[in-house]
Amino acid sequence: MSAFYQFLIFFGLGVVAVMGNNYKAPYHQPKYEPEIPACSKNTTKNWCLEDSEYPAYEVVYELDKHYEAVVALYKNVVAETANSVDTLSKLEQETYLCPSKTSYVQPLRAVNTKGKWRVIINKVESYGIKYDQHARIEECEDDAAGKACPLVPTCYESKCMQKSIYHRFLVYDPTDYYFPFAIETFKLPASCACFVGAFKL
Numbered sequence: 001m002s003a004f005y006q007f008l009i010f011f012g013l014g015v016v017a018v019m020g021n022n023y024k025a026p027y028h029q030p031k032y033e034p035e036i037p038a039c040s041k042n043t044t045k046n047w048c049l050e051d052s053e054y055p056a057y058e059v060v061y062e063l064d065k066h067y068e069a070v071v072a073l074y075k076n077v078v079a080e081t082a083n084s085v086d087t088l089s090k091l092e093q094e095t096y097l098c099p100s101k102t103s104y105v106q107p108l109r110a111v112n113t114k115g116k117w118r119v120i121i122n123k124v125e126s127y128g129i130k131y132d133q134h135a136r137i138e139e140c141e142d143d144a145a146g147k148a149c150p151l152v153p154t155c156y157e158s159k160c161m162q163k164s165i166y167h168r169f170l171v172y173d174p175t176d177y178y179f180p181f182a183i184e185t186f187k188l189p190a191s192c193a194c195f196v197g198a199f200k201l
Helices: 003-022 038-042 056-065 067-080
Strands: 100-105 109-111 117-120 124-126 129-131 135-140 156-172 181-199
Touching: 056 067, 056 124, 056 156, 067 129, 067 156, 067 181, 109 181, 135 156
Parallel strands: 135 181
Antiparallel strands: 100 135, 109 117, 117 156, 124 129, 156 181
């Protein structure tokens, strides 16, 4: 073997050794959602029912990519969250002691219990599975909270109070490159309750 070929071999081995010691995995720039989404500017609520910037394409892409693991999470939400996924979608006849507004909603974004806006998996489909997450919302009317319950006799002290419930949603977190899905907790208005106190003359 000539000295020239020996030089090429040793040179190649040296390059491989240097690359092996200094090689780094390719960097993947995560996609960050804004801390306060644009849809929040059009509502006074802690959730958005409409969102022109909803990342539907990215959500479906990741749902397809992580199909089995996401389906397992989704089934957990279905099984353990009352009044949630695919279980309620219309109003029933109910009697209220305080004036309130009730609806069944599909939020696209909402603020979790840690104060962070999250993208909620809703109104998208992956491999034939439709991801629809509903929540029952009941809010006291604007002039009802803190005032006397209109259906309670005036001889009793009473007051209408907004009550909340903790609700679980499957969410999308683009900052997690390896598995951008999780189940998180959200505080939503659940009822306009009537607190009845002592009898008064």
